[in-house]
Amino acid sequence: MLTKINHIGIAVKSLEDSLPFYRDNLGMAFAGIEEVIEQKVRVAMLQVGESKIELLEPTSEDSPVAKFIEKNGPGIHHLAYEVEDLEAAIDRLLSEGTRMIDEKPRSGAHGTRIAFIHPKSSNGVLTELCQHGH
Numbered sequence: 165m166l167t168k169i170n171h172i173g174i175a176v177k178s179l180e181d182s183l184p185f186y187r188d189n190l191g192m193a194f195a196g197i198e199e200v201i202e203q204k205v206r207v208a209m210l211q212v213g214e215s216k217i218e219l220l221e222p223t224s225e226d227s228p229v230a231k232f233i234e235k236n237g238p239g240i241h242h243l244a245y246e247v248e249d250l251e252a253a254i255d256r257l258l259s260e261g262t263r264m265i266d267e268k269p270r271s272g273a274h275g276t277r278i279a280f281i282h283p284k285s286s287n288g289v290l291t292e293l294c295q296h297g298h
């Protein structure tokens with residue numbers, strides 16, 4: 165069902181303040197900043213081999229990322245796996261009793277379609293499934 169790790173999401177208070185460490189000190193290839201309105205975040209993507217690091221800055225106080233930072237401080241927020249068929253993956257997980265945050269695909273960064281699994285069903289790790297294209 166899963167083909168690879170697409171990205172690891174890291175919650176940050178400010179992209180401008182946190183980006184230089186990843187881009188300049190760690191030397192990751194910076195692939196640009198994008199706002200994902202539906203998720204209330206601004207996202208900076210950095211490429212590492214075939215995977216990415218996604219820095220997430222909340223754009224409003226009711227963003228899930230704002231809530232996360234308030235509770236835990238900045239840090240690893242979620243893990244995202246790539247799938248070939250998102251609807252099929254959601255259906256299979258639901259039929260097996262997995263608690264999905266998204267029972268239908270939503271829009272993610274860079275033209276992906278995404279669905280989150282609730283951390284209560286994935287051992288405390290917020291887990292995203294993503295598929296390229298629409």
Ligand code: CMX
Pocket residue numbers: 173200203205218220228229231232235240241242265272273280282283288289290
């Ligand atoms: N990782 C692990 N656990 C998390 C978590 C995270 N990122 N965020 C919340 N939780 C846990 C909390 O610790 C809490 O656990 P306890 O009940 O044991 O205390 C529980 O989930 C409920 O958390 P909450 O603070 O009350 O927050 P909500 O229930 O309002 O929301 C969640 C939690 C995961 C459902 C919500 O954040 C969500 O829908 N996330 C998916 C969307 C998202 O995160 N978007 C941003 C990224 C977008 C992108 O990458 O494009």
